[in-house]
Amino acid sequence: MKVSADITAFEQRLGHQFAHPEILLRALTHSSISAPMRPDNQRLEFLGDRVLGLVMAEALFEADKAASEGQLAPRFNALVRKETCADVAREVGLGDVLKLGRSEMMSGGRRKEALLADAMEAVIAAVYRDGGFDAARSLVRRLWAARIDQVEDDARDPKTALQEWAQARRQQPPRYVEVARSGPDHAPVFTIEARLQSGEAERATAPAKRQAEQAAAKALLQRLEAEDD
Incomplete structure (x- = not known):
């Protein structure tokens, strides 16, 4: 399946070239433009949220072997919350390649925090479905690397x-x-x-x-x- 230049550029920013680009296109499709032949990204968002959670839990567990559950929990929450996912989405230019309906586009959907966060989770799921858990883990660890290192400073809401x-x-x-x-x-x-x-x-x-x-x-x-x- 041939993809557009902007999707290819987005793959490069992600650091993952899709063997099945239709999965990525689905992850980028918002419900405002979905149709029977063009499913939206909500199911992938559900899956991506769980993949992100597992990768983060594993990363924190390995990073500080002396931390208690009470110390790990707020760090985990800081790394997986919607604001963090939206920030990562902005860094990789996800908003530029989202597939939106006209009304959502006109209302600034490409910049909306909740929409970006949900799409970021869907993209994580797409990588997981396309390349397996190792590929998804590599993606998340790379995109969240600085945040994982600095999470102690941001752990409290x-x-x-x-x-x-x-x-x-x-x-x-x-x-x-x-x-x-x-x-x-x-x-x-x-x-x-x-x-x-x-x-x-x-x-x-x-x-x-x-x-x-x-x-x-x-x-x-x-x-x-x-x-x-």
């Missing part, structure tokens, strides 16, 4: 950690306020401020609200913890 900080000091949970929005409707950029009852606040800007909230929470928590030292 910033919003959860900030809420725990506030609760420990008998404050109300943090509030997240949208203070600005820019860009076109199909590619908005949000500025979110994380605010504590005591008055401390930090802002962050990102193309998704949840991403901006996480970044604002992380910035505020880092400042508060530095002040506590």
Whole structure:
């Protein structure tokens, strides 16, 4: 099966050339453009989520042989969460090759965090189906390598950690306020401020609200913890 130049370039960025490129094309097909003769990537997403989980669990298990389950669990969650999958998808330019319906394309689907994360999981499953578990493991280990090395710094979910900080000091949970929005409707950029009852606040800007909230929470928590030292 002959594939387009952009798909070939995407294979090169992934580091896996498909023996059965139709599997990759299915992984890149969103439900907004699916049809009986063109199935979408939802089943592959289901499988890819499990493959990613196994590879990450194995990588963490091998990387720190002294870590307890309680230490490994938050590291695992940081590596497989949707935000991380979407970040990896952006790094390999997955959004550029997604097959989307017109309405999804017009609403900025190529940049949507949830859509990118789901497609990244589907691509992992496609590699698994095409080349076996070793190929999928190699792909994930390579694309996630820096994150695996640095996972201790990112293991805590910033919003959860900030809420725990506030609760420990008998404050109300943090509030997240949208203070600005820019860009076109199909590619908005949000500025979110994380605010504590005591008055401390930090802002962050990102193309998704949840991403901006996480970044604002992380910035505020880092400042508060530095002040506590």
